[in-house]
Amino acid sequence: xxxxxxxxxxxxLLSWLVDPRTDRGMRFARGSGEWDRYSYADLAHLVSxxxxxxxxxxxxxxxxxxxxxxxxxxxVTGYFGAVNAGLVPTAIAPPARFGGREDYVRxxxxxxRLTRASAVVGDPVHLSILTEAAAAADAAGxxxxxxxxxxxxxxxxxxETDRLSAVPxxxxxxxxxxxxxxxxxxxxxxxxxxxxxxxxxxxxLIDYDGALRTVSWVPMYHDLGLVGCLMTIVxxxxxxxxMRPEQFIYDPRRWIDCIAREGMAxxxxxxxxxxxxxxxxxxxxxxxxDFSTLRSATLGAERHDPRGLWEFTELCEPYGFDPxxxxxxxxxxxxxxxxxxxxxxxxxxAVHLDWESLAPEQPVKILARGTLRDAGAADSPAQWLxxxxxxxxxxxxxxxxxxxxxxxxxxxxxxxxxxxxxxxxYEPPDAESSSRFADGSVYSGDAGFLLDGQTYVIGRLxxxxxxxxxxxxxxxxxxxxxxxxxxxxxxxxxxxxxxRIVVLAELEPGDWAERLAEALSLYIGGVVDVTVFSCRRGxxxxxxxxxxxxxxxxxxxLDQELPGEVVAHRPQRPEEG
Numbered sequence: 001x002x003x004x005x006x007x008x009x010x011x012x013l014l015s016w017l018v019d020p021r022t023d024r025g026m027r028f029a030r031g032s033g034e035w036d037r038y039s040y041a042d043l044a045h046l047v048s049x050x051x052x053x054x055x056x057x058x059x060x061x062x063x064x065x066x067x068x069x070x071x072x073x074x075x076v077t078g079y080f081g082a083v084n085a086g087l088v089p090t091a092i093a094p095p096a097r098f099g100g101r102e103d104y105v106r107x108x109x110x111x112x113r114l115t116r117a118s119a120v121v122g123d124p125v126h127l128s129i130l131t132e133a134a135a136a137a138d139a140a141g142x143x144x145x146x147x148x149x150x151x152x153x154x155x156x157x158x159x160e161t162d163r164l165s166a167v168p169x170x171x172x173x174x175x176x177x178x179x180x181x182x183x184x185x186x187x188x189x190x191x192x193x194x195x196x197x198x199x200x201x202x203x204x205l206i207d208y209d210g211a212l213r214t215v216s217w218v219p220m221y222h223d224l225g226l227v228g229c230l231m232t233i234v235x236x237x238x239x240x241x242x243m244r245p246e247q248f249i250y251d252p253r254r255w256i257d258c259i260a261r262e263g264m265a266x267x268x269x270x271x272x273x274x275x276x277x278x279x280x281x282x283x284x285x286x287x288x289x290d291f292s293t294l295r296s297a298t299l300g301a302e303r304h305d306p307r308g309l310w311e312f313t314e315l316c317e318p319y320g321f322d323p324x325x326x327x328x329x330x331x332x333x334x335x336x337x338x339x340x341x342x343x344x345x346x347x348x349x350a351v352h353l354d355w356e357s358l359a360p361e362q363p364v365k366i367l368a369r370g371t372l373r374d375a376g377a378a379d380s381p382a383q384w385l386x387x388x389x390x391x392x393x394x395x396x397x398x399x400x401x402x403x404x405x406x407x408x409x410x411x412x413x414x415x416x417x418x419x420x421x422x423x424x425x426y427e428p429p430d431a432e433s434s435s436r437f438a439d440g441s442v443y444s445g446d447a448g449f450l451l452d453g454q455t456y457v458i459g460r461l462x463x464x465x466x467x468x469x470x471x472x473x474x475x476x477x478x479x480x481x482x483x484x485x486x487x488x489x490x491x492x493x494x495x496x497x498x499x500r501i502v503v504l505a506e507l508e509p510g511d512w513a514e515r516l517a518e519a520l521s522l523y524i525g526g527v528v529d530v531t532v533f534s535c536r537r538g539x540x541x542x543x544x545x546x547x548x549x550x551x552x553x554x555x556x557x558l559d560q561e562l563p564g565e566v567v568a569h570r571p572q573r574p575e576e577g
Contacts, residue, residue: 014168026242028073029241043077049081049162050085050158051082054081058085069123079091083168083170090187092111105129108129108136123152168192188425194420198392201395204393205343205393206344210237214265223331227336228331241264243255252276252280255267265294265296266296270301274297291319299326306384309323330389334422334436336423339391339421342388350375352375353366362411363412387454404443416443484516495554496550501528503520526570530568530570535563
């Protein structure tokens with residue numbers, strides 16, 4: 001990790017620290033339904049306390065600070081306090097996101113070592129488990145220095161303050177951990193130049209106006225929360241209402257009420273959030289609601305679900321909701337966050353694909369063109385693919401073949417990305433870093449195509465099944481699960497390799513399983529085994545962005561380490577002839 005260049009300029013993402021507003025700020029949701037509000041001046045004071053606490057306990061030769069805190073004032077002040085103290089913060093999920101204590105301790109200890117952290121921050125109720133993780137990291141350390149400091153996220157009790165600066169003391173802004181859907185999570189080196197460029201591009205995509213208000217429940221340990229939400233908003237000292245993901249899951253109406261009863265202009269969530277809200281809300285819950293102030297609803301972190309988005313639209317359109325505010329985006333940690341987006345103002349575009357003819361480096365067969373409205377209202381929305389829009393400012397992309405050569409419009413290839421947001425590689429550097437990051441560009445690992453300027457993302461290349469020259473992507477199979485009556489696609493995950501498809505379903509056994517196995521077997525032509533595995537809730541392991549950790553779970557399934565039972569099976573059919 002390197003220090004800042006001599007004569008580094010002030011960052012627009014830090015200017016609020018030295019000139020904070022008193023009339024704008026952030027509020028954080030309490031479990032009781034109330035909110036705790038802080039002006040930017042209040043937050044700046046807490047940042048000065050946090051910075052002093054870090055200077056007293058952290059070590060410059062181990063410049064990492066790990067924040068294992070939820071969406072809270074403690075996260076915001078801890079993050080910027082670490083920055084002000086000349087340290088490099090890394091955000092990770094708090095303990096509640098992990099099923100077992102031992103797994104979480106191992107995870108945090110690994111992150112502490114990888115980030116060369118000298119401090120870890122958590123809520124007071126989590127300090128015990130973080131102390132255990134810090135001890136594990138110390139035991140595996142090699143420098144023999146002072147132990148990792150474990151700090152409470154409540155910095156308000158401090159007595160020493162630090163002078164605040166808008167000039168970053170380090171070149172690195174953060175280590176952002178990758179989703180880890182096809183590999184172990186790794187730290188991506190995000191510089192302040194990366195962060196500023198991406199926040200600027202995201203802001204211009206949605207025409208962000210700091211005079212208007214935003215609400216979000218996306219966690220700060222995900223780049224959509226940290227870069228797409230927090231950094232975009234502090235650049236203009238906008239008003240932000242921040243919930244925690246578990247508060248949204250418990251009561252999605254609270255999020256909706258912020259939008260439709262308090263006049264919020266911006267929000268962000270994966271498609272799942274809107275689909276979940278549509279399933280949980282009743283028309284009577286929306287009496288008196290008014291969505292007309294909403295300018296942009298950014299969609300990220302997963303493939304866009306036309307069925308779920310349209311269910312939300314049909315429920316809320318009578319109350320002023322306009323589907324043209326949906327802003328489907330494509331992003332990844334290796335590009336800081338944002339890559340493309342569909343600017344709000346028109347209903348997002350969509351195409352009906354001939355999925356059975358998909359083949360690498362070949363033209364994609366389009367059966368119909370339309371919008372999200374057409375895709376969501378179709379008999380089988382899974383046949384449609386929603387556009388992720390056009391590149392944001394400062395980013396370019398193209399679809400390339402296996403040799404890195406650009407493909408024509410409408411041809412399926414790997415998406416190659418370039419621009420000011422390309423990260424500075426992985427920490428620590430490895431062989432994949434040098435192969436994925438090259439000449440100011442990064443190979444995304446995602447299959448997709450460009451069509452008339454629009455970007456369409458199919459799925460991860462590492463999660464594809466090759467069948468007679470045709471590629472079948474796990475994301476495509478996931479999208480089709482909901483076409484079977486009785487199957488909630490958001491409680492399932494599809495695992496694939498060259499010989500099998502396994503559907504993990506956190507559902508009780510029932511007739512749906514045989515119907516699902518038969519439907520998938522027919523779709524793939526019976527060329528591999530199809531197994532449906534019923535498991536208890538919480539079995540499906542997901543990344544920080546909610547993506548299934550497919551390779552890990554397939555290994556666990558094959559090793560018979562997953563609790564549950566096979567409830568349907570279709571064997572591979574014999575080759576004809």
